[in-house]
Amino acid sequence: MDRQTGDSGTLPPINFFDLQAQQARLRTRIEQRFSNILDHGQYINGPEVAELEAALAKHTGAKDAVAVGSGTQALVMPLIAMGLGHGDAVFLPAFTYNATANAVLLASATPVFVDVDPDTFNMDPENFAKRIEDIKKRRNLRPRAVIPVDLFGTPADYPAIMEIAEANNIQVLADAAQSFGGRQGNRWVGSIAPVTATSFYPSKALGGYGDGGAVLCDDPEMADMLRSIRWHGTGSDRKDSVRVGINGRLDSIQCAIVAEKLTIFDDELTRRKEIAAIYESRLKGLCRLQARPDNTESGYGLFTVAVEKDRDGVRARMQEQGVPTAIYYMNPLHKMPAFSEFPSSDGLPVCEALADQVISLPMHAYLSDAQAHFVCDAFEKALKG
Ligand SMILES: Cc1ncc(COP(=O)(O)O)c(C=O)c1O
Known part of the structure; x- marks a missing residue:
């Protein structure tokens, strides 16, 4: 990698992100990928989808990875698979991107905002426990799931949050849209929580050249359900709808780009x-x-x-x-x-x-x-x- 040096007077302009420098490094390989896809012509569900999914699982230590159309879809689809709906409370920090709350509402559940810790900027586990008690007292919602967000790349306090969640029979879905490459103990992001959503929005640490995302999980049943939900809820024969689903697929071109970027x-x-x-x-x-x-x-x-x-x-x-x-x-x-x-x-x-x-x-x-x-x-x- 080019590690330019120089003094402040001769420095090249400083960019907030720099997708151009990365593209220069990968351009020939990405052009070859485009060319392969034009040759085989499987723009949807080409071999690049399974290739990326296997590479993501290997990289993160998750048992399986399901490539989807965006980070938002990677949040909505597991909530649907968990069977959430009207009257179900989903806890999330109020200091995050709007997609986290949108996902809860798109899954017909109710967002319950939790305060964050002033030092980690992530969900405050004590406040999470307090909000669960509030919801139980009010009795109009069932506490069902929590979405800790790994803000700015730092994994949330999963040991504390997962202990509280388990004690209250609450499912955990990690919003790791910003934290691919993070680690807690000996686990990479993607294998810390039972289900993890990430985003391949172009400016993310691992991004495509368009929208994209993935769900990482350990449960083969959850992975099967997600593969069905991303294809309009069809069964494995892709014919009859067996559940409600959406078009949640990630196309072959984006999968190829993300797979190539994963190598560096x-x-x-x-x-x-x-x-x-x-x-x-x-x-x-x-x-x-x-x-x-x-x-x-x-x-x-x-x-x-x-x-x-x-x-x-x-x-x-x-x-x-x-x-x-x-x-x-x-x-x-x-x-x-x-x-x-x-x-x-x-x-x-x-x-x-x-x-x-x-x-x-x-x-x-x-x-x-x-x-x-x-x-x-x-x-x-x-x-x-
Ligand atoms: C914390 C967080 N969650 C969810 C998302 C949604 O990802 P996408 O834009 O790929 O739908 C983002 C994207 O910026 C995010 O930062």
Whole structure:
């Protein structure tokens, strides 16, 4: 990999993501893939689908992987397979992308928002336990499932969340749209929770050149059901509908691209970790870094910190120095019109505070050390006003 060096005066422009540099590295191989697909002509359900599924299972340690049309479908389809519907409560953090809540509503269940931890930015297990008790007291909903989200790449506190879920007979579906490559103990994301959804949106750490996603799971029955649901609910003969389903397939071209990118994923992950190590050592003490639960490694889908004040000013001053940043997320879900009818009984103060504090820095495998240091210099200057 090209690790450009240079001083701040001669640095190439800093991109927030850099899909072009990655494409230059893979272009010949991807063009060969396109050519193979044009030759065999199986645009749907070509051999690339099974190839990607096997590669994903091998990479993550999951027993099976089911490629689907998007990360959102990878959330909706397991909820359908779990038999969720009206009157079922699904717990999720309010500080996440809107797709997590949309998936719950598309599966006809009810989202119950949980607050996050101020240090990890992920679901607070204590607040999860409290929300279950609230729902049990209200008696109008059944607690059925929880979707911990691995925000910015850091796996949620699965040991604590899964213990609470098990004690309450609640199913666990991990939203790992941002955390492919993360790890907890000796398990990769994809084999930590019983069912895991991930996204191949182009800017994800493992992304396609269009929409895509996958469900990773250990239960062969769940995998069979997902393969049926993604093909309009048909049986294995693809004739009669045996359940309600959708068009949830991932086409051969996207599967080929993601499979090709998976071959360089570990190398890219190593580089993202090196960039994160520079950021973490330089920014410690200047802002709140995202903490990781014990024995947990981030996949660094994003690198996000929290600043106590003037977040938007910091961002503007970084932009003036040529450093792009982004805000994920400006608003917690319960403050969005589509989800405001699902308020939480005693508020979600940490989600609300984080929405005003977070700032994501450039993070990709094609940043040089010098560029990473330049980002830190710019952040330090921007903090001073
Ligand atoms: C946390 C989270 N969940 C779900 C999704 C949905 O993925 P997709 O855009 O592939 O549908 C995303 C995508 O950005 C996400 O960040």
